Each structure stands twice: as C-alpha cells, then as structure tokens.
Amino acid sequence: MDLLLQLLWNGIVTGSLIALVALGLTLIYGVGGFLQFAHGELVAVGAYSFMVSHKYWGWPVVPALLLTLGVTLLVGLLIERVFFRPLRDRDALIPLVVSIGLSIGIQALILIGFGAGILTISDGAAPNMALLSGHLLATPVQIIALVTSLLLMLGLQSFLTYTRPGKMLRAVSSNRSLASMFGLSADSAMRWIFGIGTVLAAVAGVFLGYEQNLEPTMGVQIGIMAFAALILGAVGSVPGAIVGAYIIGILQSLLVGYGVIPSGFTAAIPFVVLILMLLVKPAGLFGTRFTAIRH
Amino acid sequence: MKYTAFSAFAVLLLAGCGSQVTAPTGTSTTASTTPTAEAPAPTVEPFVIGGVLPLTGDGAIYGTAVQQAAMLAVEDINAAGGIHDRPLEVRWEDGKCNPKDASAAAQKLVNIDKVPVIFGGGCSGETLAAAPITEKAQVILFSPMSSSPDVTEAGDFVFRNFPSDSIQGKIMAEYANEKGYQKVAMLTEQTDYAVAVARVFQEYFAGEVMEETFLSTESDFKTRITKIKNADADALFLNPQTPAKMELLMKQLQEQQVMLPILGNEFIATDNGKYVLAFRDFLGDRDVAGAAFLGVDTPAFQDFVTRYEAQYGPIEIANYAGVAYDGMHILGNILNHIPNPSDTAAIRDSLYAMPVYAGISGDMAFDENGDVTNLAHTLLVFNGTDFVPAE
Numbered sequence: 001m002d003l004l005l006q007l008l009w010n011g012i013v014t015g016s017l018i019a020l021v022a023l024g025l026t027l028i029y030g031v032g033g034f035l036q037f038a039h040g041e042l043v044a045v046g047a048y049s050f051m052v053s054h055k056y057w058g059w060p061v062v063p064a065l066l067l068t069l070g071v072t073l074l075v076g077l078l079i080e081r082v083f084f085r086p087l088r089d090r091d092a093l094i095p096l097v098v099s100i101g102l103s104i105g106i107q108a109l110i111l112i113g114f115g116a117g118i119l120t121i122s123d124g125a126a127p128n129m130a131l132l133s134g135h136l137l138a139t140p141v142q143i144i145a146l147v148t149s150l151l152l153m154l155g156l157q158s159f160l161t162y163t164r165p166g167k168m169l170r171a172v173s174s175n176r177s178l179a180s181m182f183g184l185s186a187d188s189a190m191r192w193i194f195g196i197g198t199v200l201a202a203v204a205g206v207f208l209g210y211e212q213n214l215e216p217t218m219g220v221q222i223g224i225m226a227f228a229a230l231i232l233g234a235v236g237s238v239p240g241a242i243v244g245a246y247i248i249g250i251l252q253s254l255l256v257g258y259g260v261i262p263s264g265f266t267a268a269i270p271f272v273v274l275i276l277m278l279l280v281k282p283a284g285l286f287g288t289r290f291t292a293i294r295h
Numbered sequence: 296m297k298y299t300a301f302s303a304f305a306v307l308l309l310a311g312c313g314s315q316v317t318a319p320t321g322t323s324t325t326a327s328t329t330p331t332a333e334a335p336a337p338t339v340e341p342f343v344i345g346g347v348l349p350l351t352g353d354g355a356i357y358g359t360a361v362q363q364a365a366m367l368a369v370e371d372i373n374a375a376g377g378i379h380d381r382p383l384e385v386r387w388e389d390g391k392c393n394p395k396d397a398s399a400a401a402q403k404l405v406n407i408d409k410v411p412v413i414f415g416g417g418c419s420g421e422t423l424a425a426a427p428i429t430e431k432a433q434v435i436l437f438s439p440m441s442s443s444p445d446v447t448e449a450g451d452f453v454f455r456n457f458p459s460d461s462i463q464g465k466i467m468a469e470y471a472n473e474k475g476y477q478k479v480a481m482l483t484e485q486t487d488y489a490v491a492v493a494r495v496f497q498e499y500f501a502g503e504v505m506e507e508t509f510l511s512t513e514s515d516f517k518t519r520i521t522k523i524k525n526a527d528a529d530a531l532f533l534n535p536q537t538p539a540k541m542e543l544l545m546k547q548l549q550e551q552q553v554m555l556p557i558l559g560n561e562f563i564a565t566d567n568g569k570y571v572l573a574f575r576d577f578l579g580d581r582d583v584a585g586a587a588f589l590g591v592d593t594p595a596f597q598d599f600v601t602r603y604e605a606q607y608g609p610i611e612i613a614n615y616a617g618v619a620y621d622g623m624h625i626l627g628n629i630l631n632h633i634p635n636p637s638d639t640a641a642i643r644d645s646l647y648a649m650p651v652y653a654g655i656s657g658d659m660a661f662d663e664n665g666d667v668t669n670l671a672h673t674l675l676v677f678n679g680t681d682f683v684p685a686e
Contacts, residue, residue: 003525006551010517116352116391118514118539120546139550212514213543221512253518263519264485264508 005136007257008250013142013211014225015249016149020204021226022233022241023156024197030173030236031186031193032084034095038102040223042198044110046072046205047214051121069202076198080190088186103220110216119214121206145207152200153242160238165192173236221267225249228270231277234287243285248273341384342377342636344626345404347397347415347425353511353537354392357615358417361440362387363607364616365414367599368623378630390416392536394424394487401425405432411637412437412626418536419443420487426450433639435646439622440615442588443491447664452639454646454665456622456654457615458588460488460560463672464495466586467558470674470685471530474582477502479558480528482519482544485510486536492560493534502529511536516547523553530556530582538562538570549577556582564675564682566612575680583677584685588670590614595655614656618670621654628652 021043028036049071054064083102087095131138160166171179172189180186208222226241229248233240252269255261261269277284346365349358365385373382386408388400397416404410405428412435416422422441429436430450437454438446444461446453471479479500483493485508497504505526507519523531531553535541541562548557557563557578562570564585571578590596596617603610610616629645630636651660651669660668675682 003521006521006524007518010521014515014517115355117355118353118537118543120542137551213539215514217512218514221514253521256518257522259522262508263522264510266518267510267513 002135003257007253009136009138009142010257011250011253012246013138013146013249014253015246016146017204017207017211018222018225018229018249019153019242019245020149020200021222022229022245023153023238024200025226025230026233026236026238026241027169027193027197029230031169031189032088032095034084034092035099035227035235036084036197037096037099037223038079038106038219039099039197039201040219040221040226041103041106042072042076042201042219043205043208043222044214044216044219045075045106046202047121047209047218048110048114048205049202050206051119051209051214055121065206068206069199072202072205073195073198076194076201077191080194084194085187085190088190103223107216107219114214114216116216121209121214139211141207141210145211148203148207152203156196156200157238159196169193225270228274228277230284231274231282232284234284237284237286240284240286339381342379342381342630343384343386343408343410345401345408345410345413345415346385346387347390347400347404347413347421348387348417349392349421350387350389352391353539354418356538357440357612358390358392360611360613360616361417361619364599364603364620365439365623367603367606368620368627371624372627378627378636383627383630385414386410390418390421390425392418392421394420397421398424398428401428401436405429405434411435411639412630412642414439414623414626416441418486418488419446419491422446422453422455423449423487426453429453435639435642437622437626437646439619441488443487444495445487445491447666451665452643454661456625456659456661456667456670457618458670458672459666460492460672461495463561463586464492465499466672466674467532467560467584468496468499470584470586471496471532471558472499472501474530474556476529476556478505478526478528479503479530479532480505480523480526480555481507481532481534482516482523483508483534484536484540489534489536489560493532496532504532511540514543516544517551520547520551520553523555524551528555530558533557533559533563535560535562538565541570542573545571545574545577549574554581557584559583559585561585561587561672564677565614568677568682578677580679584674585682586672586674587682588614588618589673589675589684590617590656593655599655617654617656621652621656621659624654625649625652625659 025036025039046068050064050068053059053067083098084095160170168184169189169192172184172186176186225248229244230241232247233244248270252266256263256266348362349355369383369385377383388404390397390400404413413429414437416425416438417440419441422438423445426436426449430452433452435452440457441455442457442460444459446455447459481493481504483489483506505528533544535544565587599617599620600610600613629642633641633645646661649660651658658669662668674685676685
C-alpha cells in the first residue's frame with residue numbers, strides 16, 4: 001500500500017509539471033494552429049533565470065521568481081513577435097520547423113552561457129515530510145509544486161471560461177476569420193497565448209530545477225513528455241492536456257515502480273504512448289480531431 | 296546524445312547567422328595557422344601527438360584536470376629538449392565523454408593529423424570507441440583515466456596507466472560478501488564505465504543483485520528509489536558515471552529517506568567523499584563504502600599539486616591528474632627512447648617492455664594487455680566524517 005501511495009505521489013508530482021508545459025503547447029496549437037517545438041526550452045529559460053537570480057545573486061525566492069517570470073515572459077513574447085507572427089498565415093509546417101530550429105538555438109545559447117554540466121538550485125536535499133501518518137514521503141517543494149500547478153490550471157480554466165480575453169481567445173481559436181470580423185485581433189490573441197504558456201512553462205522550470213537539476217537539454221525531456229500528454233489527451237484541449245499529463249506521469253511511475261518494464265526504459269514510455277495513440281486514436285482521448293481550444 | 300549534435304549544429308547555425316562577424320574571424324584563424332607552419336622562424340617542426348578527453352559536459356571535470364596535468368608534463372618534456380630535439384605538441388579534441396564524439400575525434404587525429412599516438416580517451420566510452428579506429432591504423436591509444444575492464448581487451452596498441460575497474464567491482468563485491476549482504480539493489484547509469492563496474496560486481500557478489508538502470512539524460516529517479524525502498528534489499532549500490540549524478544542520486548535518496556547501507560563506485564569515496572559532502576548527516580553512522588583510486592601521498596606528488604595549483608588554481612580530482620601527469624611522462628620517455636618516434640610498432644613494443652617507471656602516483660609498468668600494473672583501487676569506509684581506508 002505504501003508503495004502504491006508513494007508511486008502515485010511521484011507520478012502526480014511529475015504529472016503536474018508535465019501539465020504546466022502541455023497546457024502552453026495546447027493553447028498555442030489551439031489559437032496558432034501549430035505545434036511549438038521550442039516550448040520546452042522556455043522551461044529551461046525559467047529554470048536558469050531562477051537559478052541565476054536566487055542562487056548566484058542570492059535574491060530571496062519571491063523577487064527571484066518575479067524576475068524569472070519577467071525574463072521568461074520577455075523571451076516568450078519576443079519569440080512570438082520575431083519568429084511566429086510573420087509566419088502566422090503560412091502552412092502549419094513552417095512555424096513547426098522554425099520552432100525546431102529555435103529549440104536547438106536556445107539550447108545552444110544556454111550551453112554557451114552555462115556549459116553542458118549539471119547545475120542545481122539547492123545544494124543538498126530538501127527536508128522531507130511524512131504525510132498520512134508516515135505512509136508517504138513528500139518534500140515541501142513537491143507539495144508547493146502540486147498545489148501551484150492545480151491553482152494555475154483552475155485559474156486558466158476560469159480565465160478561458162469567464163473573462164473577456166479568455167472568451168476572445170476561444171473565439172479566435174474556433175474561427176479565426178469570423179473572430180476578426182468582430183474586432184478580435186489574432187495578433188493580440190497570440191500574444192496572450194504565448195504569455196500564458198510562457199508563464200506556466202517558467203513555473204514548471206523553477207519546480208523542475210528544485211526537484212531535479214538544470215541542464216541545457218532539460219526542456220527537451222519535459223517537452224517530449226508534454227507532447228505525449230498532448231497527443232494522449234487531444235491536441236488543443238485544455239482538460240485533455242491536463243489528463244494526458246497525469247496519465248503519463250502516473251503510468252511511468254507505476255510501470256517502472258512495479259517492475260512491469262525495466263527501469264532503463266523509463267524514458268521510452270512517453271514515446272510508446274505517443275506512437276500508440278497516433279496509431280490507435282490520433283485525435284486523443286478527449287478529441288474528435290485536431291481542433292480548437294476546448295475548455 | 297542526439298541533442299549534443301543538434302546543439303553543435305545550432306552553434307554552427309548561429310555562427311552562420313552572424314556571418315558578417317564570424318566569417319572574417321574564421322578566415323583569419325585559418326590564415327594565421329598556415330603562416331605559422333610556413334614561417335621561416337621555427338627551425339624544427341613540432342612533434343605532434345593527439346589528445347582525446349571529455350573537455351565539455353559532465354565529464355569535463357576530469358577531462359580538464361587531466362589535460363592540464365598532461366600539459367605540465369609536456370612543459371617538462373619540452374624544457375628537457377622535447378622529443379628528439381623537436382618540441383612536443385598535443386592536438387586536443389573533445390570526446391565529450393561519449394562514443395560518438397570520441398570516434399569522430401579519433402578519425403580526425405588518425406586520418407587528417409596522422410598522429411602516431413593519441414593520449415586518451417578519458418571516459419571509458421571514449422577509449423572503447425576510439426580503439427577500433429586507432430587499432431586499425433596501428434596508432435597508439437594511451438588512456439590516462441579509462442577504467443572499464445573492457446579496455447583490457449581493446450587492442451594491441453591500446454594502453455592505460457589507470458587501474459581497471461575489475462579491481463573496483465571485485466573489491467566492492469568482496470566487501471558486500473564479507474558484510475553478509477544477501478540482496479543488493481543497484482542503480483547503474485547506462486554507460487560503458489558504470490555497466491562494467493556492475494558486471495564485475497555481479498560476477499563476484501555471492502548474493503542477489505536487483506539492478507535498476509537509467510540513461511545519462513535522465514534526472515528523475517524518484518520511482519526507481521521508491522521501488523528499491525520496497526524491495527527488501529540489504530544494501531544499495533550507487534553506480535553513476537559522474538560526480539554530478541552521484542549528488543543527484545544522494546539528494547533523491549535523502550528526500551525519500553532511504554536508510555539502507557550504501558555502497559558506491561569511486562564517486563562516493565573519491566577525494567574523501569567530496570561529492571557527497573552535503574549528505575554527511577544523512578549518511579550518518581550506517582555502513583557506507585566505496586573503492587577509489589587514491590594515488591600516493593609522496594613529496595613528489597605534493598610538489599606536483601603545488602605546481603598545478605600555482606598554474607591553474609585549485610586541483611579537481613588530484614588522483615586522476617597525477618596519473619595523467621605520469622602518463623604523459625611515460626610517453627615522452629618512450630618516444631625519446633626509440634630511434635624513430637613515429638614508429639608506432641616500436642612505441643608499442645617499448646611500452647610492453649618498459650621497466651618500472653617511478654611516477655608521482657606510484658610505480659607503473661604494463662602487463663601483456665597494456666594494463667598498468669601495481670596501481671589499484673582501495674576500499675574506503677565512511678566513519679561518520681571521513682572516508683578512511685579499510686584495514
């Protein structure tokens with residue numbers, strides 16, 4: 001029982017971080033109509049910004065976090081403005097290819113700036129807490145990560161459902177030309193989407209940096225899991241991305257934890273899910289086809 | 296690994312984007328190299344050998360130390376007249392601690408630079424990947440730090456002056472047997488070095504081994520640790536490729552409060568447990584042991600450390616650096632000893648026949664497989680504050 005609890009917890013923590021990244025991807029797909037391959041790199045940008053401000057400069061967590069969100073947001077918006085806006089009405093393949101290039105470019109810049117080695121935000125282990133009368137071990141970072149992720153997901157869902165900009169985004173995603181007739185600009189929609197996605201990715205980056213460590217390719221690893229979550233849930237669907245992310249996280253944890261597959265194949269699980277879904281149900285669990293943002 | 300290549304490609308792309316700035320620099324570098332060769336001033340051409348070490352990435356922590364130590368030896372050799380009155384020059388290539396980059400580096404050194412000797416590789420994966428290339432071209436591959444047992448069989452022209460892990464794995468297995476452990480859970484990184492340590496350990500360990508593996512690209516071990524914690528193992532064996540991964544494993548073990556006895560490969564014990572320093576309280580008074588190559592604490596070694604630190608700053612992994620310094624000196628001696636330093640068969644034969652060399656890290660000679668004799672790992676046990684040699 002303890003094993004199951006701990007494995008579920010591990011999976012849920014990982015799933016929450018995957019979800020934060022997958023949400024950005026799904027929003028960008030919903031509004032922009034393309035897969036943003038460099039989205040995982042924004043996780044790395046967030047993690048490195050936080051490490052620099054918090055660890056190197058010694059800033060307290062809150063200002064460091066604010067700076068991290070600011071820097072990452074700037075990078076995200078810049079990417080949108082410089083690379084994706086000019087390509088907006090082009091075939092979806094073109095921004096996809098550009099984003100692959102961007103992913104490589106951002107990794108290379110991190111590599112130049114910080115080297116290829118593993119870096120950490122906190123030296124030593126986080127203090128751990130025994131929950132459920134000792135049946136489960138969790139670290140405060142994990143708990144904060146889980147709670148924050150859940151709040152952000154709820155916030156996003158309410159934003160899309162109840163606020164004017166949220167409704168606007170959904171309008172644009174379901175019919176871009178019709179929306180523009182009502183004065184909803186696709187430009188500002190894309191800015192919103194990139195902004196939201198980037199902030200979520202930056203938060204994931206900070207938690208990932210605490211939970212594991214920092215390396216230039218960290219965005220690729222989480223990015224792949226987020227892609228798998230997206231395909232699993234349904235590309236463009238908000239609940240789909242969240243459910244997909246938790247399934248990937250928990251599946252990985254249970255399959256390896258119970259020895260169903262050898263641990264050396266852990267990293268292959270998202271790929272297997274991705275391939276299986278594309279073969280069996282390409283539209284995803286929540287989808288009928290690749291389509292607009294559903295909330 | 297794919298992404299390292301991608302990154303390199305991206306650097307090229309970026310360099311290409313800034314072509315107005317980059318192109319002239321690139322050209323001028325090439326231009327300045329060519330005149331040096333043609334310039335009338337140097338009367339003797341340098342004697343060039345190759346070098347392959349992990350100069351970037353996680354493995355760079357050794358690669359850099361080993362390279363700098365080797366360059367100190369090159370200074371000595373050149374101060375004493377070089378190789379047959381020609382200055383010794385090393386053309387360094389980055390093997391990045393992986394087989395792909397190391398084989399590309401070896402191909403370049405063998406086929407383009409046509410060197411008779413390569414000093415390297417560093418990580419075992421580098422040496423094992425370079426060996427088929429150097430062996431075919433009958434080029435000497437002299438590794439100052441690869442410890443995989445597979446290097447023993449890598450070829451007739453392959454030598455190393457670092458002790459094989461067959462010793463390390465065996466010491467740890469015998470220790471586990473002595474402690475009466477029946478079941479050991481093992482966390483092994485999937486690299487040539489770590490897999491070989493695991494293999495030798497399993498060969499000599501009398502009990503059952505539960506082996507969990509991970510890729511170098513992974514950094515989330517929570518689930519594997521949970522699994523091990525629930526597996527009724529008597530002890531845990533940590534077997535990563537780099538100190539960085541050892542720290543990460545320790546961190547996640549502490550977060551899940553794994554209180555088993557911990558055995559480790561050299562990264563747990565080397566330099567008095569430097570890489571697990573932050574976890575001393577967590578380790579506490581449980582049984583913790585690892586086998587590391589200690590080197591020797593002679594005045595000559597201390598002089599070397601002083602000289603190294605004066606030139607490069609604080610020394611990392613001093614035991615590796617010392618062996619590399621000795622390795623380069625051995626090569627210098629052999630190249631000067633034979634009439635034609637480019638005759639690789641003669642270098643090989645002289646290395647096999649070499650009398651004991653009294654290095655700063657100990658007395659060294661080579662056995663029939665090109666493995667160093669006399670040097671060995673030592674079993675180190677944690678006493679609550681320090682890692683001390685077991686009696």
